[in-house]
Amino acid sequence: MPQRLGVFGGTFDPPHVGHLAVARAARDSLGLDHVLLVVANDPWKKSPERVVTPAADRLAMVRALVAGEPGLDVSDAEIRRGGPSFTVTTLRELRAANGDAELFLIIGRDLVDDFPSWHESTEIGRLATIVVVDRPGYVTDAQRGWKLLVVPPVDVSSTELREQLRDHQHDVGALPNISPAVLQVIRERGLYARNVDDSASVQRS
Secondary structure: OOOEEEEEEEOOOOOOHHHHHHHHHHHHHOOOOEEEEEEOOEOOOOOOOOOOOOHHHHHHHHHHHHOOOOOEEEEOHHHHHOOEOOHHHHHHHHHHHHOOOEEEEEEEHHHOOOHHHOOOHHHHHHHOEEEEEEOOOOOOOOOOOOEEEEOOOOOOOHHHHHHHHHHOHHHHHHOOOOOHHHHHHHHHHOOOOOOOOOHHHOOOO
């Protein structure tokens, strides 16, 4: 029987319990053999607007997030490839490497309206089944043929977490939406600390 592979790409800046909830729900609800959390090298739709944490640091955090989770794996394919991260290229590589595997691309409902602007979006739909995560605050209907993945709401966003981490470096253990393992990576690497001498270096949401 062909493998069923979930592809959950993102900037993961930082990864949080909401990301983990989505990956677990996709694995369990869709009967996936593996869910690959694909860390973007250069998220080309975001990088022109704000400074993004280096890819190696985001990769380390995602690895910490899913360590020991059955069926959840981390892919550094886009980082190794370098340059802007195009989902269609990642799916083509996975198709070439995994033969007849069935691919499921997991995206947030907030991305549905913008999906036609993705690089070769039509080809993405040919390579993988699109799975839309039902997130609070969005009412856009999934496109015909796309699957809907209902995940219990988790009130968390990476943007808010970056702000909290910058403002509360002395007490980051008080952030329940970031796992202890991810917090350890943040501490060890000194990530998200506010640079009071150079406000231009602060990552913007």
